Amino acid sequence: MNMPQHIATTTPNQEGQRVSQLRAVFEKRERGTVLTSKYHTAPIKIAKAFPLDGPLGVIVMDVSPGLLAGDRYEFDWQIKPGAHAYVTNQSFTKVHPSSVLLGGSSIRQSFELGKESVLESMPEPVMLYRDAALDSETLVRLSEGAVWMGAEVLCPGRTLRGELFDYIHLKNKVRVYYEDELIYAQQQNIIPESQQLSAPGCLGKLTHTGVFYAFADRIQAKHAEAVRAALESLPSRGQREVQWGVSLTYKHGLAVMAAGTTAWHIQETLAAVWAVMRKELLGLSPFAIS
Template sequence: MSATSVPGASRSLPGPIPTIPELDQYQDQPKQAPAGKVGKTGVLEMRFVDRGDKTILRDMYRKTPLLVQQALYWDEALPTMPCVYMISTSGSVLQGDRLFLTIEMEPGSLAHVTTQSATKVHRMDANHASQLQKVVLAENSYLELMPGVTIPHRNARYYARTDITVDPTATLLFSEIVMSGRKYHDGGEMFVYDLYSTMIKAERPDGKNLFTEKLVIEPARFPVRYGGIMGDHDVFGNVILLTPKEHADAILEEIVPGRDGKVVSGASRLPNDAGLIFKVLGPESEPVKAKVRDFWSLVRKAVLDTTIPPVPLWG
């Protein structure tokens, strides 16, 4: 392996678990393993370093149920870029899970980080699950953080927060695709989860705030089938691109917003010349993924002057 890994070492958590109002009613303890205890506090920390001939996953720490095995170099368009799959040993996100992810990009490094499959947020009858992510990009680094789709099951309560520190010369492409639920399970489970809350916050290394975006979905309290929210769409794609202004300008010129069949998409600028935000609504995951790939292709071309890999046979 190209990384140093100390899976059994004692290490403090990356940061305090935040207190947010929408989680107040979901603080009861599960009858099984208590929230945040052994086996339910997952930690994954990765640091990527430019070695000259290629970027390597120089340091890695993992604590179950989060796991990374090794970096792979399968992208023929970028053979010097490590591709890393994040794995859950529990198979899904469970009630009481507390997950922490940290990614550090050293100067000039580049990486692609994804998951081995969809993130399934399992049915819950107590407490909630959370994932806190910290992403730091140094000068001239490039990161594609593109996990698989998230599928919240019936009565799931899930909170995710992503804190980003990005140098003005660096680029981060961060995508999230959220399903309405298990659409074809037992007659359909669409928007029957209790809570889906996510927040993304970005700043410069000197602490200057760039933007904050927060999304809170509580379908039982606030129906989402209205126009201007989800309407008759079942899948939501949200893509954040933090990149120098000249790249953002070039990409925005290539985007044609509007409706393509049953898929609706569009892009707008982020505050403080931070980059772009691209959103997609669709009836199924595949057409939404296709729109995200189109945007990803524009990013690769503008920032790295190369192409994205073909759709894998298993994807």
């Protein structure tokens, strides 16, 4: 099938940021979900799309070293009624040192889900280098019967090189709408220089954090109970402890927060949650992706 493809060069916006865009449209067909339209500007692109026995998976590639000062990435995902897409990326999202003059880096993601559609967003962790500054914004719009699941893992720097919360700031905003109603809003602002992140009651000795979200109009208390049971049954990793919490949101949602000392341990924890929610909400097993 020939789909509309558009490739353009990166151009600065009014604030002087270098804006890179990726837009994709998924639609349901008899043989499963297909990618019917895509557009991208360097350095981000869809490197590969692959069928997953009904759902369609896509891998996002960044051909640059990562987010440099002044970079802005914009992702727009449209999931048409009945379609099912899985989105990930090739490697860690690396956020390089910034400066006050260039205003840091930013990522904006928009997910538009039609009736009875599904989007699973499970990217690799975000790595915040020394002197990095990142503004991240996620907007989700759900129609009746739609399911959106997404995860994020944050690394405090290249710890083997001695970086630990040496970045300038991380601003993280999430908004979820069901039809026209705002059902979830979260705003995080981490400024390591002026906050006592290692204090008791904050992160303490923990360094890496992660969050998993699931939103659908059929989420109930039983789903939170199933997730807690799965997390309690995870094997012990000795001194590599992970602390986690599970809660239902105000409406149609579930959130899991986790904190530990390695990215892979947080990923393992959130993958267990993802597996439970795939089974509970979709009746599906975990993806077997190598």
